Amino acid sequence: MASSVGSWARRNRYLLARRCVQLGVLLAFYGTLHWGWSVFGEPLLAGNLSGSTLLGTIPLADPFALLQILMTGHVPLLEIFVGAAIVLGVYGLVGGRSFCAWVCPVNIVTDAGEGLRQRLQVKSGFRLPRHIRYVVFGLSLLLSALLGVAAFEWVSPIGILHREVIYGIGFGLAMLVGILIFDATVLRHGWCGHLCPLGAFWAQVGRVAQVRVAFVEASCTECGDCLKVCPEPQVLNLKAAARAGMVRSGECTNCARCIAACPEGSLAFALRARIRSVPPIRPGAAAPP
Amino acid sequence: MSTYTGRREFLKRMAQGAGVATTGGLLWSFLLGQQRHARANMLRPPGALNEPDFAATCIKCGQCVQACPYGTLSLSPSGAEVPIGTPSFSPRDVPCYMCVDIPCMQACPTGALEHDLERIEDARMGVATIDHESCLSWQGLRCEICYRECPVRNDAITVENRPRRTSGHALFVPVVHASHCTGCGICEYVCPTEVAAIHVLPPELVQGKIGDHYLLSNDAEVDADGGPSASPAGDHDAVPGLEYLNEGER
Secondary structure, X not given: OHHHHHHHHHHOHHHHHHHHHHHHHHHHHHHHHHOOOEEOOEEOEXXXXXXXXXXXXXXXXXXXHHHHHHHOOOOOOHHHHHHHHHHHHHHHHHOOOHHHHHHOOHHHHHHHHHHHHHHHOOOOOOOOOOOHHHHHHHHHHHHHHHHOOOOOOOOOHHHHHHHHHHHOOOOOHHHHHHHHHHHHHHOOOHHXXXXXXXXHHHHHHHOOOOEEEEEOHHHXXXXXHXXXXXXXXXXXXXXXXXXXXXXXXXXXXXXXXXXXHOOOOOEEEXXXXXXXXOOOOOOOOOOOO | OXXXXXXXXXXXXXXXXXXXXXXXXXXXXXXXXXXXXXXXOOEOOOOEOOHHHHXXXXXXXXXXXXXXXXXXXXXXXXXXXXXXXXXXXXXXXXXXXXXXXXXXXXXXXXXXXXXXXXXXXXXXXXXXXXXXXXXXXXHOOOOOHHHHHOOOOOOOEEEEEEOOOOOOOOEEEEEEXXXXXXXXXXXXXXXXXXXXXXXXXXXXXXXXXXXXXXXXXXXXXXXXXXXXXXXXXXXHHHOOOHHHHOHHHO
């Protein structure tokens, strides 16, 4: 019994780690506001995902929210630029859409939607091209400029969920239930995988991200287990991944489902710089110059 | 996605894409228009920019809410009568106690709460208005609680003597002076009537504007209030029409 729990935990180690980070970030915000959590007398993490202050001194801000504010023609204080730059730098290192899989609270909702979908055995009927998120991203900026308010921030389920958990519940949780049902019954991976403009923003940052999923073609048996669990299967183009030695697309969320699913251990996290230096090994085939 | 089969298919897809974007954009704009509606008596924290600029600049992070030591401010949840995720306060619940260091404003990372407010007494969150018909002082009682609790009493609220006919004693009624009222709402909070007889409302909802072309008498009080006589006084050339009227005098 104990060993089966242990093996379950090992198989789901990345899932557990992601949930810990997601809930931990939420708890840090919540605890700072409601229980006065502090370190050396400074509030631990004041604010929410849109903008916050770490340890009373380090500003953090959502660069996409800043971008929308700038599109309205307003220039905010320097503090928010510094905060956005720090956040941009961090996700530039750990992988743009790592935000989506490791921090964003809506990910828990959409994962639940996917779980529900599998339990109900819903057939996928409705389809939408994945790149529609870039249309939504463009619309966010266009509407911000036209209407004079940060367009996505005013309807964002991410902001709503985070704010209403931290600052008090409102009608907004209905929107989250809506997303859950949409993902479960209408469009598979609908919100995170097709529509969210914040995901589109981080996908662009992810093109230069340092932490990537490395792929070793030599041990791959092409069983396809990774593709079955991947929420963004278009990024798992194994031929392209073999050439690059890694999953290159910024749309990869670094969720590590594929790493956990791969029976051969052909997929693993690695730094981009390291991956480049690994020569392609394939028994019987000549290595390219 | 299927492959494109010629120009016709390409154009069809482009038209579909444009259709989806336009429909989505219009629906989204409608939602944003709905979200911007606010109840008339919504009060923003001290130093807030005017409402359109505030709405554009506020990043909805709630750091002002956390900085307030009295729990005055709250972030609006969706579906409330205040634009989503933005801070406001209701003085009948918790008023603004006018901290001298204005921590809410200092906490704002975007400048939606403008950082150049130096004295909290210069804040203009709202203006108190009195309903004479439910104000106890106006009924002849010596209430005056609003006056006594006002943090800038004798400037923002004064008590004026209002003689009556021989049948009754004089009234002592509170009078609000908008030029000094910060809109903190302590008066509304302490008002003892069942529904407060003194309400703090956003200045633009209450205040009129005389207009620069009126030349009032050079009354010292008018000057002190920043009234319109302050600027044209001693500079009659600036008043339109005046030169023409005085031509014969020169």
